[in-house]
Amino acid sequence: MRITKINEPDFKDWQQMALALWPDTTEAEMAEVLNEIYQSPKQEAFIVRDNQGVAIGFMNLSLRVDYVPGASQTPVAFLEGIYVAPVSQQQGVGRALIRQAEEWAREQGSKELASDVLLDNTLGEAFHKGVGFEEVERTISFIKPI
Template sequence: MTILEVTENDADDWLQLALELWPDYSLDEMNLVTDGIAQSPRETAFIVRDEQGTAIGFMNLSLRHDYVPGATQQPVAYVEGLYVREPYQKQGIGRQLIHRAEQWARDQGCSELASDVLIDNAPSAAFHSKAGFEEVERTIFFIKNVT
């Protein structure tokens, strides 16, 4: 297994993995997202390939300069998305991605790595806890149509 920073050659595999993680996005919408990350000086992505070269996971990272709950300084390295295909889960690949994120954070001059999960995503919350993240806040957002 290898973890490499995404290049132009990885674009199609990265796009497919991102659509698996976020199926509510259309192909065009997700293509805009991944293209934006690829062009951004404050974002990056890593892809995981097995021994045969098959893409089995990815991670998107950013430097956030806005408020991040629990952070003590800015910018903060942020895990924007992390996904490992189901047959490869629970084999330490996610933790290896987090270790790579930690290195990227240090390389960017950050001393903290942050992330988030949806409040009802218990498996992801458990993963984050096992990977050494500390829960700092829970939020429920509301909206009301006023027209």
């Protein structure tokens, strides 16, 4: 397994995995989002390939300066998304990505790595707790058009 920063040749694999993680997004919308991440100095993405060069996972990271629940400083490194192909889960790929995220966070001067999951994402919650994240807040957000 090899983890590297996303480069242009990785784009198609990155986009396919991102669409698997966020299936309600169109290909065009996802391409726009990934291009923005790729070009941003405050964001980074990493891809994981197995020993045969097959893409098996990715993560998107950012430095957030806005409010992040539980963070003691800004900017704080934020795990914006993480994905491991189903056939590669439970093999340490996610843990390896988190170690890479922690290294990136330290390089950016952050002492914390933050993340979030939707309230009904029990697998994501279990993963985060399993790799050392501590829950700091639960919310349900509302909006009313007026």
